[in-house]
Amino acid sequence: MSYNSIGLSAKKSLALSDDLNDLLANFQRYYQNLRGIHWNIKGKRFFDLHVKFEELYTDANIKVDEIAERILTLGGVPLHTFEDYIANAKVPVGKNITKDEEAIRLIVESLTQLLLIERDILKTSDEADDEGTNSMMSDFITEQEKTVWMMKAWLAEEI
Numbered sequence: 001m002s003y004n005s006i007g008l009s010a011k012k013s014l015a016l017s018d019d020l021n022d023l024l025a026n027f028q029r030y031y032q033n034l035r036g037i038h039w040n041i042k043g044k045r046f047f048d049l050h051v052k053f054e055e056l057y058t059d060a061n062i063k064v065d066e067i068a069e070r071i072l073t074l075g076g077v078p079l080h081t082f083e084d085y086i087a088n089a090k091v092p093v094g095k096n097i098t099k100d101e102e103a104i105r106l107i108v109e110s111l112t113q114l115l116l117i118e119r120d121i122l123k124t125s126d127e128a129d130d131e132g133t134n135s136m137m138s139d140f141i142t143e144q145e146k147t148v149w150m151m152k153a154w155l156a157e158e159i
């Protein structure tokens with residue numbers, strides 16, 4: 001087996017970077033969903049939610065950069081055009097959402113998709129002995145699961 005400079009299988013690293021590009025595209029859609037609801041939210045909870053959505057998109061923005069830089073570390077090239085993101089994303093698109101409940105549901109649905117993708121990557125990174133990607137996915141999953149719980153609590157619904 002041929003190893004790259006970080007001691008991982010070159011072939012597996014490139015396969016993982018493709019999977020991470022899929023996650024990147026989906027994260028960018030999640031990020032744009034958050035910007036949309038941050039801008040368009042209306043109603044009595046405006047001030048709380050406007051700030052909360054900013055907190056979430058700031059966090060998503062940091063994670064987008066971490067994913068892209070992990071792709072580069074693995075020898076891949078991060079997707080960066082809207083065209084590529086559209087072709088690869090599964091996270092639902094929320095457009096012109098003004099209602100608080102609809103906005104929170106969009107977050108939950110987006111995070112569910114991200115979690116499914118991250119768990120798939122976790123399996124692949126585990127098989128490739130790629131601890132860097134593995135721990136990144138673990139951290140994302142733990143944080144996002146907690147966010148989903150909080151959003152479901154806000155909706156007064158069971159997980």
Ligand SMILES: [Fe+2]
Pocket residue numbers: 038054
């Ligand atoms: Fe703003």
